[in-house]
Amino acid sequence: MTYALALRITGDSALAEDVVQEAFVGAWRNAARYEQGRGSVKTWLLSIVHHRAIDATRRRRPTTVLPEAEGPTPAPLIVSDVWPEVAGRLDREAVLAALSTLSDVQREALELGYFGGLTQQEIATRTDTPLGTVKSRMRLGLLALRRALETDGPMSDRTASA
């Protein structure tokens, strides 16, 4: 899953493998930063892989300001249990179904931001949409996704985690 994410973001299998390797070794090195109870191991690793993949992708784009070298990896913001998420319940169909409840423009905003590594401003420019509209599409899209996952998906069998 971490590799699939890195590959999707970077679009380059060799770079994606480098990203995953750096993320795992970095995770090992910085395990003290991992706080049990604040997020599962998988969530934590995904956030590191995501951060590094975006970083690597943005470095390749001359139009963007270079990120600070080896910037701090954002702390996981998600509260969830640890083991079940690691061991299973990765139900792709359920997540795809949840995503299908979003409007096309909401889904596009999430995908361009999360997988495309574009900032809200860049998405606004690319899609010729006001920045405020992009922001609210992202916000509403995330809330709709969460709602769908809680109703009928991987998040439905755990207590509300906010």
Add this chain to the structure above:
Amino acid sequence: MPPLSCDDVRELAAGFVLGALENDEMAAVRDHLSTCSDLHAELAELGGAVPYLADSLEPVEPSANLKGRILDAIAAEAGSIEDARARTSAPTALPATTEPVRPAAPIVSLDAERVRRRSPLTWLAAAAAVLVIVALGAWNVSIRRDLDGAQAYAASVDRVLALAGAPGGRAAILGAAQPGGPSGLAAVGPDGRVEVAVRGLAPTSGTQVYEAWVIFPDRDPIAIGSFTPNANGFGTLTVSGAPVGATVTVALTREPTAGRTAPTPPVLSSGVAAGSG
């Protein structure tokens, strides 16, 4: 960029949890959160679904040797963190793309002092390794059907960690000798208790077993116990009364029968439990 107000952060929250802000905005939100007394529950609310976005991707496996590369890099770092004196095999070089290796723990002249200082470090190294090894379990897209076996493995990892964290306990990261080979963790207690948790074991047939060995410097390996893997390739072993010593290598081989007194090459995975003696 000027400091953000709580309202600013709420406006940037969706972009922040998606990583879709400019770097200075990301930094400004982090700065705000590090000092703000507000819990900013909207971040958890919006961020809760973000990891699932990755689950929408089509599963795709990286090249077969990546997992081995990662474990090698980690084993190399573990070697540098453990007492350098205890290193019996040269760690493989880290890829040039990673940060410099953290320097080895400072050497303290008094043995007792060294022991006291090393224990938490060893514990931390083991805990960190477990995070990664457990996470590597999530790697396999077919892990779902391995749930039962994985839970037994996790329970065994818990026992290893408990022993490694106990006074005088030491941990060894068992690195695979070959890419894709078995890897795991072992802990050695001061009373001769040994806990081993290994994954990635090929099935055994007939009387074949996996045998765990302890090896002291310049001495012959001593067999401490054998086991067979479950259907998911997980193997666990609990031993009491193993010989104890300052620095011990824990190694794993596959043997034609249980009860052999000398290991049959090759060593499949091994690691050094460095300690006080």
